[in-house]
Amino acid sequence: xxxxxxxxxxxxxxxxxxxxxxxxxxxxxxxxxxxxxxxxxxxxxxxxxxxxxxxxxxxxxxxxxxxxxxxxxxxxxxxxxxxxxxxxxxxxxxxxxxxxxxxxxxxxxx
Amino acid sequence: xxxxxxxxxxxxxxxxxxxxxxxxxxxxxxxxxxxxxxxxxxxxxxxxxxxxxxxxxxxxxxxxxxxxxxxxxxxxxxxxxxxxxxxxxxxxxxxxxxxxxxxxxxxxxx
DNA sequence: TTCATATGTCCGCTTTCACGTATATATTAA
DNA sequence: TTAATATATACGTGAAAGCGGACATATGAA
Numbered sequence: 001x002x003x004x005x006x007x008x009x010x011x012x013x014x015x016x017x018x019x020x021x022x023x024x025x026x027x028x029x030x031x032x033x034x035x036x037x038x039x040x041x042x043x044x045x046x047x048x049x050x051x052x053x054x055x056x057x058x059x060x061x062x063x064x065x066x067x068x069x070x071x072x073x074x075x076x077x078x079x080x081x082x083x084x085x086x087x088x089x090x091x092x093x094x095x096x097x098x099x100x101x102x103x104x105x106x107x108x109x110x
Numbered sequence: 111x112x113x114x115x116x117x118x119x120x121x122x123x124x125x126x127x128x129x130x131x132x133x134x135x136x137x138x139x140x141x142x143x144x145x146x147x148x149x150x151x152x153x154x155x156x157x158x159x160x161x162x163x164x165x166x167x168x169x170x171x172x173x174x175x176x177x178x179x180x181x182x183x184x185x186x187x188x189x190x191x192x193x194x195x196x197x198x199x200x201x202x203x204x205x206x207x208x209x210x211x212x213x214x215x216x217x218x219x220x
Numbered sequence: 221t222t223c224a225t226a227t228g229t230c231c232g233c234t235t236t237c238a239c240g241t242a243t244a245t246a247t248t249a250a
Numbered sequence: 251t252t253a254a255t256a257t258a259t260a261c262g263t264g265a266a267a268g269c270g271g272a273c274a275t276a277t278g279a280a
Binding site for chain 4: 148149150160161163164165167168182183184185
């Protein structure tokens with residue numbers, strides 16, 4: 001493939017990954033995997049103040065990781081694509097294995 | 111689950127995602143999915159200078175996303191877990207769909 | 221129109237991160 | 251031990267991202 005084109009794809013790919021590279025946003029995405037929620041419910045379930053929630057939701061919105069739908073005065077957020085959760089689950093499994101290995105090392109030290 | 115514990119997991123989860131949130135590192139990981147490579151070969155295939163390659167490799171090493179093995183004067187890097195590539199592929203598929211939708215919109219405008 | 225509620229943005233501040241140049245380390249061969 | 255090769259780090263700089271408090275907007279009801 002063309003080198004410049006490949007770089008542009010990698011850039012966009014990295015921007016999507018960037019969305020996932022924050023613990024609050026991960027928490028938000030898993031909260032939404034249960035179903036749509038408005039901002040208040042998300043603040044509650046993730047434990048953030050309003051500006052923080054809004055900022056992170058904006059990041060996710062701008063990268064099209066979440067969708068919004070207004071219902072009266074509330075705005076409901078939902079996942080745009082379940083594969084994002086699948087990807088997060090894969091990485092979480094990798095993490096689990098890393099931690100298990102470290103735990104085994106720790107036990108071997110005793 | 112305990113809230114503080116959950117936050118700590120999300121933090122580690124985010125640190126893994128952080129590894130993926132850079133176009134150079136994505137390029138490195140895909141290059142390694144073909145098999146182990148030393149730094150020189152990676153520089154070639156990804157098109158970076160040495161300090162840049164070393165820095166990114168350090169990030170991937172510290173998060174255990176890659177393994178290293180010395181062979182004489184060369185150091186060979188390899189993927190620590192193929193599921194990282196699986197996760198990247200899922201996200202790339204999400205990206206492809208997003209771009210396809212935008213492309214359809216662009217055509218509809220003509 | 222005025223008020224209350226839900227959501228979003230702006231500001232200053234601090235931290236993190238990526239870059240390139242120059243320098244350091246480690247391994248092998250002479 | 252010296253030189254050569256392959257790899258890694260240190261440093262200064264500039265850009266980007268996160269935070270919380272104050273402010274702004276939009277919808278619906280009185």
